[in-house]
Amino acid sequence: MKEQLRSLYELQAIDVKIARANAQIAALTGSKELRAKYSATKAALQKVEKTLAEYELEVRDNELQLKSIDEKRGNFEKRLYSGAISNPKELSATEKEIEALKAKQGELDVRTLELYEQVEATRTKVESARSILQTVETQARKAIKYESDEKTRLEAEISELTVQREAAVANVTEKALFSKYESIRKHNSSTGIAKVIDGRCEGCHVAITSFTMSNLFKDNEIETCENCGRILFMDIA
8 A cells, every 4th residue: 555655645746746837827927917007008198199189289279370360460450550440430340359359369378378388298298108108018028928938838847747647647556546636636735645744744734643643554544634634645664
């Protein structure tokens, strides 16, 4: 029985390596997080670019309006000061039109100056967002390559270990023992057998009862840890 338990323990060493490699593959999530960050950063850039475009469009519209108002005002003032208008009503109406154009021009001037400041501030934000996006993109590309390479390496390692496992399984001729091991390790973090070290179970570190220890020395039956259920193995000559 002892040799069978030793073979089973050697099999478990392979199973632990396979489980560890699979866990490492499952943990390769850095690029996923960075891709999400890239999408969020890109969306933020597009939002600030849209704001900048809206400001720039409003600036152009205001500049065109100011030009049009300036031309209209110039025409009214030319007529007003040239003496071409003699009718008092028309004269009053022209003066009011000029005042209205001045007021509108003043409003547009104030708003346009505000827009110039907003455009500059938003351009700075755009440049910053583009820089951040470029950094995140570089990080994401590196993470994707690293994870791809690491996954390939781990999958190759698992393939090699799987071949080793098949040979190790063949050494466990006690099929009932193997079946028990497979059943137990599903519930114990990929381990189904544990050495007894200094009177304690290697798996859960709980002390083994004297009765179980006595049976282990006899080496007649399969003994399991009363606490975690793992098959117990005493590696003695």
